[in-house]
Amino acid sequence: MEFGEIIKELRYFVAEREWQQFHSPENLAKSISIEAAELLELFQWGDPNDDSEVSDELADVLTYCLLLADRYGLEPTEIIQNKLAKTRSKYPIEKARGRSDKYDRL
C-alpha cells in the first residue's frame, strides 16, 4: 500500500474518535519517543522473547510518524530521500565504508 493510502485510513481513524484535538505537533513528537521506548523495551535485557511483538511496537512508532508528517504536509518517502541526499555528502563512501564513527570523526 502507498503511504498516501494508509494516511487516509489513519486520518479517518483519528477523526472518528475526535482525537485530532490531542494531536498537536508536540504531542505527536512526544508520542513517537514514548512508542520508540516501548519498542526498545523488547531489547532491554537481550533479544526479544517474541519477534511478533516487534511488529506491533514498530507499527505504533510508524503510526505516530505518519500522523506527524501529515500534520506538516510532508510525504514520508520524499523527506527520507531528501535527508538521504544530505547523509550521502556527510558520509562519502570512501571515508565511511565499514566505519560506525560519526561524520565529524571520519
Next chain:
Amino acid sequence: MEFGEIIKELRYFVAEREWQQFHSPENLAKSISIEAAELLELFQWGDPNDDSEVSDELADVLTYCLLLADRYGLEPTEIIQNKLAKTRSKYPIEKARGRSDKYDRL
C-alpha cells in the same frame, strides 16, 4: 513512492558503506529512540524555531524504522493496518470519542 522502492534505496545506501554489520535489530531499535529524541528536542522549550528541521529529524526516525521493518521482513503499511485493527477494539468509538484516556481507563 511505495515502501518497496524507498527500502531498495536505503538497502543500497547501507550496502555501499558496508554498514549492515552495525544494523543488528537492537542497534536499530536504539537508533529509533535516539532519533526520536532529536526530533523531540525541537519541541523542548516550545514550538520549533524552524519547521524545516522537523522534516529532517522525522526522516531519520522513519529511516531507521524502515530498516528495522526490513530486517524482520515486515511491510510497514501492513503492520500499521494490523495494529490499527487491534487499536479499534481497544478504543471503540462510543467509549473513546473525544477522550485521551488510556484504554484501561475508558
Next chain:
Amino acid sequence: MEFGEIIKELRYFVAEREWQQFHSPENLAKSISIEAAELLELFQWGDPNDDSEVSDELADVLTYCLLLADRYGLEPTEIIQNKLAKTRSKYPIEKARGRSDKYDRL
C-alpha cells in the same frame, strides 16, 4: 554531597539565568528523555569510545531529574526507597532470582 545541597546549587544556576520560566514539569520530563537518548547514543553501535563522555551525559539526565523532583517537592533518595519497596513485592527473591523477565511473567 547530599542531594539537598546540590539542588540548591542547581536552583541558583537556573535563577541566575532566569530559566525557571522554561521549567514546566512537562518541559523537564521532555528534557530527561532527550538527555537519556544522548547518553544512549554513546552506546549506539557498541561500547563508548570514551568513558568520560558517559559522565557528562549521565550528569545531564541526573540534573533534569533533580530539577523535576524539586518542582514536585520530592526528595530523590526518598522516592527511590518508596519505589524500591514496591519493586521488592513485585519481584520476590525466590521467584526473581537470576531472571530478567517482567513481573507478570514470573
Next chain:
Amino acid sequence: MEFGEIIKELRYFVAEREWQQFHSPENLAKSISIEAAELLELFQWGDPNDDSEVSDELADVLTYCLLLADRYGLEPTEIIQNKLAKTRSKYPIEKARGRSDKYDRL
C-alpha cells in the same frame, strides 16, 4: 540520605536477585531511556491525572542512573557539579539570561 547510602541499598537489592549479570552499561543506558519515556507518558496528552505517578516513574529513572553511575565508579553529585561548571561557560549569564536558545545560537 546521602548517595553513598542509597547506592548500598540498591546494590544489595540487585545482588539478592542475582541481577548484576543483566546490568551491563549498555543495558543500564537503555533502561534509563525506557523509564524516561514512561515518565514522559504521564505528560503525553497534557498534565498528569495524578501527581503521585510522577514520583514512581521519576524514581525508576533515578534508580537506573545511580546504578550506571556506580558501574563506572562515578559519584552523582560530583559529576553534576563537573558538568555544571562546563554549562556555566557555555551559557554565561549576560548572554543566556531569559533565553532558551541553545549555546550556539546565543
